[in-house]
Amino acid sequence: MSRVVERAAKTASCLTERRRAAARRVAAFTALTLASAGCAAQGAPALAARGGADPGASAGAPAPAARSGADPGASAAAEPIFHEAESLAGRYRVIGVQLFVLDQAAEAGAAGGRGAARRAALEAEAARLRAGVAAAYAALVDAPALRAAEQRPRALLALARALQDGGDARGAEARLRQLALEHPASGEAAEAYLALADLAFAAGRLGEAVIACDGALRGAAGAPLRKRALYVKSWSLRGLGGRSATEGAMRALRAIVQLGPARAGSLEATIDEAAERELVELYAAHGDLAQARAFFAGAGERAGPRLLGEVEARAARRGRPEPPDRPAL
Numbered sequence: 001m002s003r004v005v006e007r008a009a010k011t012a013s014c015l016t017e018r019r020r021a022a023a024r025r026v027a028a029f030t031a032l033t034l035a036s037a038g039c040a041a042q043g044a045p046a047l048a049a050r051g052g053a054d055p056g057a058s059a060g061a062p063a064p065a066a067r068s069g070a071d072p073g074a075s076a077a078a079e080p081i082f083h084e085a086e087s088l089a090g091r092y093r094v095i096g097v098q099l100f101v102l103d104q105a106a107e108a109g110a111a112g113g114r115g116a117a118r119r120a121a122l123e124a125e126a127a128r129l130r131a132g133v134a135a136a137y138a139a140l141v142d143a144p145a146l147r148a149a150e151q152r153p154r155a156l157l158a159l160a161r162a163l164q165d166g167g168d169a170r171g172a173e174a175r176l177r178q179l180a181l182e183h184p185a186s187g188e189a190a191e192a193y194l195a196l197a198d199l200a201f202a203a204g205r206l207g208e209a210v211i212a213c214d215g216a217l218r219g220a221a222g223a224p225l226r227k228r229a230l231y232v233k234s235w236s237l238r239g240l241g242g243r244s245a246t247e248g249a250m251r252a253l254r255a256i257v258q259l260g261p262a263r264a265g266s267l268e269a270t271i272d273e274a275a276e277r278e279l280v281e282l283y284a285a286h287g288d289l290a291q292a293r294a295f296f297a298g299a300g301e302r303a304g305p306r307l308l309g310e311v312e313a314r315a316a317r318r319g320r321p322e323p324p325d326r327p328a329l
Helices: 004-010 018-036 072-105 114-143 151-164 169-182 186-201 206-218 223-240 243-258 269-285 289-297 304-319
Strands: none
Touching: 004 072, 004 269, 072 151, 072 269, 114 223, 151 169, 151 186, 169 186, 186 206, 206 223, 223 243, 243 269, 243 289, 269 289, 269 304, 289 304
């Protein structure tokens, strides 16, 4: 994996241990939920939930508007299956949080002698529930009579995430592609493309990651998802290297700035801060200073003049001669 990919993984606080990553996604989704309700959640893990919520995250939320082309009869028949899958997914998320709390206690030296036994029992229950979650969602999405059910796109997305949590990246990718192909007009299709971008990026398939990000950006997704897709795209382009890719990375970062600031304390606010900082660094190192004013005008009246000033200040510092008493290296 290239240095760019390694640095991006570190920046995004990516953890290789699946259980802790799942727990952090739960915490991040909670932060986003609080933020959408008007509560500024402080201390949310930086970018831990780039791919969105866990399976069943919509449990308890108001039902979305009926999907165009959905069959009422199929939707009614799918509802009890979907409800059961969501219920299992909710129990799985609770255990993920319990495991995360145990991990934190162990790091603090407060786990005690029963910590290992408790963790083993919870891990076994989590594995059992995860298999049940995947089986329940699969029963819905693979039933020929339920192909036109309103719940099917949500079930496909949740199934892919359950498979990914279980370590089946290939199976998750297949389900995400199925969702994007069979339900391209659904709101979940953009999430599927972003999840495909994450998988490709993690595997070092940066060209595929860029294409998947473009898929996520084609629809009418909201600013939070667009910012995540643009940020992954910018890192993927930087990893590919070359002048054209670097310029594309700068345009992707500028597009994040154009979308305006996110709510303070949210995960998207973390992306906003990183995008502005990285845009200044990239442009100062690789941009055309003669075109800087026109480029940053595209960042909007709020941030454009400030970012332009930072780039010009960096250029001035680089062009300043060394003091006489300071030997050049």
